[in-house]
Amino acid sequence: MQDIVKLIAGFRQFQKNYFRGDSELFSQLKVGQQPKTLVIGCSDSRVDPSLLTGADPGDLFIIRNVANLVPPYEPDAGYHGVSAALEYAVCQLQVEHIIVLGHSQCGGIAGLMSSDCDCQVGEFIGKWVSLAEPAKLRVQEELAGKSEQLQTRACEQAAIMLSLDNLLSFPWLQQRVEAQALSLHGWYFDIQRGELLRYSPEAEGYVTLVPGTNP
Numbered sequence: 001m002q003d004i005v006k007l008i009a010g011f012r013q014f015q016k017n018y019f020r021g022d023s024e025l026f027s028q029l030k031v032g033q034q035p036k037t038l039v040i041g042c043s044d045s046r047v048d049p050s051l052l053t054g055a056d057p058g059d060l061f062i063i064r065n066v067a068n069l070v071p072p073y074e075p076d077a078g079y080h081g082v083s084a085a086l087e088y089a090v091c092q093l094q095v096e097h098i099i100v101l102g103h104s105q106c107g108g109i110a111g112l113m114s115s116d117c118d119c120q121v122g123e124f125i126g127k128w129v130s131l132a133e134p135a136k137l138r139v140q141e142e143l144a145g146k147s148e149q150l151q152t153r154a155c156e157q158a159a160i161m162l163s164l165d166n167l168l169s170f171p172w173l174q175q176r177v178e179a180q181a182l183s184l185h186g187w188y189f190d191i192q193r194g195e196l197l198r199y200s201p202e203a204e205g206y207v208t209l210v211p212g213t214n215p
């Protein structure tokens with residue numbers, strides 16, 4: 001119950017910050033939203049995109065799911081929650097940036113790395129994270145014989161690249177990228193080091209965006 005009490009007190013603080021006194025931001029947001037950036041992040045409680053980037057309400061349109069994965073374009077009769085949010089962000093809100101935000105110690109990727117294809121995790125999780133199976137197979141081939149820890153980290157990063165590729169399978173998204181109206185970014189938050197990395201196509205790997213606080 002203490003957890004819920006803390007959250008209600010948190011809402012009072014939010015209300016005080018944004019609805020009393022200086023309410024200029026929400027006087028605009030009451031009318032509508034115009035976020036310029038879509039973040040696709042993990043559901044992990046430690047990786048809150050708004051908190052990590054100091055974003056204000058209205059700044060980020062956010063999709064969160066297990067292991068921050070983007071499925072490929074599949075216009076069929078299925079229920080495609082991620083694709084629906086993606087469509088809204090790109091076609092209606094016309095965001096200018098999409099950030100796929102991965103992270104270290106990702107439970108979804110750890111589950112994928114530790115399972116074999118015959119042993120799926122849970123009713124839904126195993127099937128969902130199997131989207132990143134190509135990243136897993138690539139890492140296992142490239143880093144054969146390396147430690148599990150190293151392979152898992154590499155898979156977390158490769159899965160971000162896979163999601164960036166899958167984003168481009170959506171034709172209306174690819175069109176906007178080609179027209180330079182939309183930029184794609186792959187970011188990796190290293191929880192242990194408090195560091196932010198980004199995928200660099202030029203370097204064909206991850207480079208530091210914000211150095212960590214720990215050596």
Ligand SMILES: [Zn+2]
Pocket residue numbers: 042043044066067068103105106107108109
């Ligand atoms: Zn995660």
